[in-house]
Amino acid sequence: MPSHFQGNHCRNSMATEEKEGAAAESIIAETQKKITDAFEVFDHECNKTVDVREIGTIIRSLGCCPSEGDLHDMLAEVEEEEPTGFIRLEKFLPMMTRVLLERRYRPIPEDILLRAFEVLDQNKCGHLTKEELVKYMTEEGEPFTQEEMEEMLSAAVDPETNTVRYKDYITMMVVDES
Template sequence: MAGARGAARRARSPAHGEIAVAEFHKKIRDAFEVFDHESNNTVDVREIGTIIRSLGCCPSEGELHDLIAEVEEEEPTGYIRLEKFLPVMTEILLERKYRPIPEDSLLRAFEVLDPAKRGFLTKEELIKYMTEEGEPFSQEEMEEMLSAAIDPESNSIHYKDYIAMMVVDEN
């Protein structure tokens, strides 16, 4: 019901919706331009995930793959054009899709993996969970997470510290 009320409210105040769209367009263009090295309104397809994440969205690898397929040319060129990316990304931001998982949910997830409530997971445990369960991390994703998460002295992840570092501030 809240969604219907919100839609009705937006329908009554088109100026607010237009302002939000204009703000999203600027954010998307700014993020896109960082990777538009030739200044020709195209970016390497491999940069799209980074651009999307810089806009506060956290799609899974499968969702990212689908999204790229949606904005890619009929004959893939290895590049994504701003004119195809902009409307799709605007819609994602308007719908608040791919929002980051809340901090308390992340903490509960780590606690499930740490039944002894030690407050940490060893590097070996983390690798096992991230590569053998659910949607497995790729080698590159695993290396990136380990470099950010693992304390080199203890060779473990103190997950409360890691979550605090990872959480996106919504404001």
């Protein structure tokens, strides 16, 4: 290959790498801003710390749906050697950036959620009673805590019929991936 072609090829390759590097830095910066914004909502003292009990809410607000076991592992990664009950942004930010960029703990797609509710709906009537929902969520699999159950019921149960019309509830639950 003539040397002037090699020179152009190298310059083009370097320019492409620089553009890709700038795009990656931009994505990281946007991701970190999103994480910091979510963190700051719960930083009531404005001192770059949040109560450890708020971390699950912050992580879920960022579109991640870790199990309680996964959440425990994430907390272990960011808690100080001597737990203070608070998590510092400087520890949370790098861990959460990796989680988001690696697209870990993605929410379950709408069609799979629908099939799960349909399995529970043995009468095929398009809804579950409040009692059925409580039973399934507290006695099967990884049980909901009382607080989680109350939060779900407040959003899911139609107060007039005391049922969960799960197709409507799934629509509320689905995270917009855009």
